[in-house]
Amino acid sequence: MFNRTEVATGVNIFTRKSEQFKTVNFSIKLKRPLNTEEAANRTVLTNVLQHSNATFQSAAAMRMKLDDLYGTVLYLDTAKQGNEQIILLNVETVNDHYLKTGDVLNEVLALMHTVLFEPNLDEQGLFQQTIVDREKDMVVERIQSVFDDKSRYAQKRLQEILRPNHPVSTSVNGTVEAVQEITPASLKAAYEAMLTEDEIDIFVIGDIDERQMIEALKKAFPFEGRTPIAVPEIPESHATTTYTKETFDTRQGKLHIGYSTPVQFTSPDFPKMQIFNGIFGGYPHAKLFMNVREKESLAYYCSSSYSAQYGLMYVMSGIEQENEEKARRLIDEQLEAIRQGDISDLEIMQTKAMLKNQLKEALDSARGQIELYNQYRELPEEFTVENMSAKWDAVSKEDVVAMATQVTKETVYFLSGEDAK
Amino acid sequence: METIHFEQLEETLHYEKLPNGLEVYILPKKGFSKTFVTFTTKYGSIDRSFVPLGEEEAVTVPDGIAHFLEHKMFEKEDGDVFQKFSQYGASANAFTSFTRTTYLFSATDHIKESTNTLLDFVQQPYFTEQTVNKEKGIIGQEIQMYDDQPDWRVYFGSIESLYHEHPVKIDIAGTVESIDGITAEHLYTCYHTFYHPSNMLLFAIGNVEPEEMMQTIRENQNAKTFAAPQPINRIHVDEASEVAVKERNLEMDVLKPKAYVSFKAREVSLQGRDMMKHELAIQLALDLLYGRSSDFYEEVYQQGWIDESYSYDFSLEEGFGFAMVGSDTAYPNELLAAMKQVMNNAAQQLPFTQQDLERVKRRKIGFNLRALNSIEFIANQFTRYKFNDMNLFDIVPVIEELTVADVKEALTSITGESQQAVFTINPLTKEAQA
Numbered sequence: 001m002f003n004r005t006e007v008a009t010g011v012n013i014f015t016r017k018s019e020q021f022k023t024v025n026f027s028i029k030l031k032r033p034l035n036t037e038e039a040a041n042r043t044v045l046t047n048v049l050q051h052s053n054a055t056f057q058s059a060a061a062m063r064m065k066l067d068d069l070y071g072t073v074l075y076l077d078t079a080k081q082g083n084e085q086i087i088l089l090n091v092e093t094v095n096d097h098y099l100k101t102g103d104v105l106n107e108v109l110a111l112m113h114t115v116l117f118e119p120n121l122d123e124q125g126l127f128q129q130t131i132v133d134r135e136k137d138m139v140v141e142r143i144q145s146v147f148d149d150k151s152r153y154a155q156k157r158l159q160e161i162l163r164p165n166h167p168v169s170t171s172v173n174g175t176v177e178a179v180q181e182i183t184p185a186s187l188k189a190a191y192e193a194m195l196t197e198d199e200i201d202i203f204v205i206g207d208i209d210e211r212q213m214i215e216a217l218k219k220a221f222p223f224e225g226r227t228p229i230a231v232p233e234i235p236e237s238h239a240t241t242t243y244t245k246e247t248f249d250t251r252q253g254k255l256h257i258g259y260s261t262p263v264q265f266t267s268p269d270f271p272k273m274q275i276f277n278g279i280f281g282g283y284p285h286a287k288l289f290m291n292v293r294e295k296e297s298l299a300y301y302c303s304s305s306y307s308a309q310y311g312l313m314y315v316m317s318g319i320e321q322e323n324e325e326k327a328r329r330l331i332d333e334q335l336e337a338i339r340q341g342d343i344s345d346l347e348i349m350q351t352k353a354m355l356k357n358q359l360k361e362a363l364d365s366a367r368g369q370i371e372l373y374n375q376y377r378e379l380p381e382e383f384t385v386e387n388m389s390a391k392w393d394a395v396s397k398e399d400v401v402a403m404a405t406q407v408t409k410e411t412v413y414f415l416s417g418e419d420a421k
Numbered sequence: 422m423e424t425i426h427f428e429q430l431e432e433t434l435h436y437e438k439l440p441n442g443l444e445v446y447i448l449p450k451k452g453f454s455k456t457f458v459t460f461t462t463k464y465g466s467i468d469r470s471f472v473p474l475g476e477e478e479a480v481t482v483p484d485g486i487a488h489f490l491e492h493k494m495f496e497k498e499d500g501d502v503f504q505k506f507s508q509y510g511a512s513a514n515a516f517t518s519f520t521r522t523t524y525l526f527s528a529t530d531h532i533k534e535s536t537n538t539l540l541d542f543v544q545q546p547y548f549t550e551q552t553v554n555k556e557k558g559i560i561g562q563e564i565q566m567y568d569d570q571p572d573w574r575v576y577f578g579s580i581e582s583l584y585h586e587h588p589v590k591i592d593i594a595g596t597v598e599s600i601d602g603i604t605a606e607h608l609y610t611c612y613h614t615f616y617h618p619s620n621m622l623l624f625a626i627g628n629v630e631p632e633e634m635m636q637t638i639r640e641n642q643n644a645k646t647f648a649a650p651q652p653i654n655r656i657h658v659d660e661a662s663e664v665a666v667k668e669r670n671l672e673m674d675v676l677k678p679k680a681y682v683s684f685k686a687r688e689v690s691l692q693g694r695d696m697m698k699h700e701l702a703i704q705l706a707l708d709l710l711y712g713r714s715s716d717f718y719e720e721v722y723q724q725g726w727i728d729e730s731y732s733y734d735f736s737l738e739e740g741f742g743f744a745m746v747g748s749d750t751a752y753p754n755e756l757l758a759a760m761k762q763v764m765n766n767a768a769q770q771l772p773f774t775q776q777d778l779e780r781v782k783r784r785k786i787g788f789n790l791r792a793l794n795s796i797e798f799i800a801n802q803f804t805r806y807k808f809n810d811m812n813l814f815d816i817v818p819v820i821e822e823l824t825v826a827d828v829k830e831a832l833t834s835i836t837g838e839s840q841q842a843v844f845t846i847n848p849l850t851k852e853a854q855a
Contacts, residue, residue: 018452019451019452020451020452020453021452021794022790022791022793022794023790023791023794058719059713059718059719059722060713060714060715060716060718060719063712063713063714064714064780066784067714067780067781067783067784068780068783069787070783070784070786070787070790071783071784071785071786071787071788071791072787073791092791093787094787094790094791134722134723134725137725137728138728138729141677141728141729141749142728142729144676144677145676145677145728145730145749147675147676148571148673148674148675148676148677148749149570150569150674151566248674249673249674249849250569250674251565251568251569252562252565252566252568252569283503283507284501284503284507284513285501285503285504285507289503290501293559294496294501294559297555297556297557297558297559298558298562299559299562300559300560300562300563300566301566318562318565318566319562320562320565346504346508349508350504350507350508351507353507353508353509353510353530354507354510354512356510356529356530357455357510357511357512357527357528357529357530358512360454360455360529361454361455361512361527361529363454364453364454364455364627364796365794365795366794
């Protein structure tokens with residue numbers, strides 16, 4: 001799908017020419033092993049680089065430049081993938097082809113260079129203290145804001161209980177304490193490490209000339225060769241308890257359940273587990289939706305999701321406080337029904353059709369093409385819709401039963417509001 | 422079938438109005454494997470008082486009924502419609518806004534089957550007392566879910582403060598109490614009044630062959646009989662230009678306060694190209710006054726009065742309109758004063774030039790070109806514009822012709838001090854926590 005060009009050791013460019021989109025999309029991914037202190041520094045770093053550089057020192061100046069470039073979208077972010085943390089520089093710009101004038105693309109590349117390589121430093125060569133302090137505050141507030149969204153908060157709590165001291169429960173933003181420890185010097189060290197040590201993948205997709213683009217990217221991002229730090233194995237971790245209930249002043253109770261499975265993304269059983277998840281709670285035809293919502297009217301949402309990177313599965317639902325027991329029983333019953341082979345041909349057929357459709361739809365966006373390709377290139381065989389479809393088609397009812405029996409319920413988290421009223 | 426070509430955008434739109442009054446638009450998009458079809462009625466939460474089809478007297482139905490009806494369309498005598506869409510690998514959904522109810526699916530295969538399913542399930546109502554009562558538990562949980570979301574509360578709380586009478590002040594989903602009063606008979610009354618094909622629009626976009634799609638829709642519609650189209654008699658209320666409540670506070674289980682100022686629009690009667698011009702002019706004015714390149718933004722960002730939750734926007738429909746700006750903030754009073762000050766100053770003198778305007782115009786044009794990559798955006802926005810006699814594909818030329826004088830004129834719709842309302846959400850006080 002993408003053509004890979006290694007420009008230096010540990011630095012790769014992935015290009016794809018496509019006339020499908022009216023814009024050109026870039027995604028630069030800078031990766032290293034995940035840990036809380038570095039995560040905090042790197043997240044604050046992305047904020048600092050986003051809002052200020054040597055040429056455009058204020059957020060407003062940066063914004064005006066982007067406005068001039070036909071509202072080019074440029075943002076930095078951090079993400080987590082397995083046991084790695086990634087700094088992302090994502091850019092989307094209009095294709096010159098649709099404009100009457102200008103050479104927007106080259107200007108955008110120059111701006112991306114400025115953002116990464118020309119930071120706004122003080123006389124001592126460090127990031128400006130006032131900017132660092134402000135962006136630390138922003139990241140602290142981002143971390144704390146999870147509390148205000150009770151379903152996100154419940155999921156965070158579930159993950160902390162399910163997998164303590166583990167990438168699942170390690171935030172890409174770090175912790176409030178780790179952010180508060182950051183200094184202009186620690187940030188500078190994180191910045192230099194990012195440029196010289198991180199493994200770097202540069203993706204670009206659009207109606208481009210690939211050869212010219214690769215040359216332009218090499219010029220804009222003169223990264224030197226590096227041997228990326230080896231990513232350690234994900235540590236063993238288990239739920240600290242089987243049940244937790246916490247009380248807040250809310251109307252709706254949030255029921256979140258964590259399950260483990262031995263099946264991860266690279267396992268040959270991965271497509272089977274996807275089908276199992278679809279039948280259990282992945283879609284509106286699934287057992288959880290049909291029974292907990294449609295039949296029993298207990299919830300507006302009740303669904304499962306499969307996190308293949310870590311071999312985990314989650315069920316989440318919003319319910320009346322007093323229906324907790326009943327909802328838990330119904331959810332257990334749906335899993336048990338699948339284990340007993342209570343699966344219709346229709347359910348299997350529907351789930352396969354939905355998975356195929358979802359994959360094809362995701363490939364309709366430039367961002368979707370980059371992300372899916374990036375994720376699936378871990379697998380040994382070439383990533384195509386046909387290859388994935390063939391794997392799903394081969395999954396039988398017995399396979400689904402086998403997956404259901406390998407799923408273990410580890411812990412239940414209930415965010416309740418009842419005692420507060 | 423007519424075709425309309427938009428040269429600069431390289432898009433061709435296909436259009437036909439069917440004998441039963443249904444308007445059908447088809448926009449093929451090269452390179453997409455997915456087809457996205459929306460089927461929308463011009464009926465939303467604000468349509469609570471009207472003369473039912475074939476009757477004389479106006480009625481007022483329970484709050485939240487348009488949304489309730491949307492939910493109930495998915496259940497049929499032979500089961501749940503999602504089951505059918507899933508067989509075709511299609512993702513189906515629906516949403517209800519103040520002015521519209523949209524049913525939709527997206528799929529990469531079996532498009533004809535899914536299109537027929539969409540048309541059939543929306544055009545064959547099936548409501549019983551039992552199925553209606555069953556839904557009350559589900560929607561009750563949906564309402565409570567939103568009740569726990571501070572951002573939702575601040576948005577709807579602000580609108581509620583702005584309006585005295587207009588039903589836009591009522592939550593789209595209603596309340597647990599109001600939906601309890603809904604009966605199957607209510608649903609049929611609303612259905613027959615607002616779901617006539619002449620009040621609806623179908624939009625198909627993506628990987629679609631226009632003539633084939635049109636033929637599918639023609640055949641489906643020709644096989645059904647509908648009453649002759651009749652004008653819908655919606656009861657309108659008078660609304661003063663001043664806000665109903667100038668200031669309101671709410672306590673919730675949050676860590677940081679939220680502070681929002683909203684501005685009620687006086688000009689809410691425009692339609693067509695005038696409306697588009699007016700709306701875009703106010704949006705551009707807000708970009709200049711409150712956007713991320715504005716002096717105001719730089720100031721409050723430096724002060725630490727806003728964080729990443731900061732947002733502003735402007736909404737306009739026939740009969741109501743409002744701008745809103747706000748953020749999570751540890752300094753609600755300072756931020757509120759600063760936000761109001763910007764608007765009050767702008768009422769005296771606009772702090773920007775034609776050159777500044779050209780810059781934000783370029784950004785908006787870029788935004789629109791990017792948005793035209795999204796078939797969901799096109800389908801949803803096209804319908805919204807069409808229901809207000811506007812054309813989505815006119816946006817770029819309309820932006821290009823806007824001047825500072827246009828922006829100044831448009832902004833007067835929201836600059837009056839009596840049109841401002843303040844809404845804050847504060848963390849729980851100690852007493853409430855105990």
